[in-house]
Amino acid sequence: MTCSEFLALLDELIDDSVSTETRTQLREHLSGCEHCEVTLNTTRKTIEIYRSHEVYELPNTVRDRLRAAIMARCKNGC
């Protein structure tokens, strides 16, 4: 397996949607290719960081104001 073949299957590997056979081939490539190992690990980390950190926060005061406005209009039949 070449690095570009590995890269084409990177998402499937991250999302755990590869067949056992393909997984074995990917693992084999990884064991001998430091570059692809770094790419896989840091891509995983990228996703994890974005999942666990709030990039855009909606402050509670704004939430309350928006909810009150929405509900007032819903109660009046919009």
Added chain:
Amino acid sequence: METIQVTEENEQHPDVALVASARAGDVQAFETLVNKYDRQIFRIAQHITQNREDAQDVVQDAFLKAYEKLDQFQGNSKFYTWLVRIAVNESLMRLRKRRTGKMVSIDEDIETDEGSVPRDLADWSPNPEQNFGQAELAEILRKTIQGLPLGFRVVFQLRDVEGLSTEETAETLGLSVPAVKSRLLRARLQLRERLSRYFRKKKAGEK
């Protein structure tokens, strides 16, 4: 067989009952849905419009539109996915208003080689996020994702952060499944490449 069917019925998504009550005129039930999803809708709207005021307006308009159209909601998709679709359309409308004359489309195929071949191959330090304060890290993450083309950042946000499946993301954005997959791979690789500037292991003597 019968037992399996009963289990499936019992495992109905909690939103189904809330939507049914809201449809029957229970405003409280709708408020529960607003409380449940307002933050997600705000995030998605911010990623598209990149404007705080617009994103807040989208939250309001998307929920009001959903309430108005509740009768048209078909139970065959999740309420959340349906709501996200409304919010994406509202966000695109706002963006188009601000950028009159400029093309605004998620469907646009962006020809870019950036990130398709990883260039920065240095490993990251362990838990690189710990080297930054909360506010500083949030700023890095914001700046990095804002630099991505619209179609890439929205696919990444919906699929990887908000937890929609590939099929749901495709349905929500009006894209094909292969288009979502190709955008997701490029988005992930571009983000990785850009974050590497901040998170890569420093060589000895490097500041």
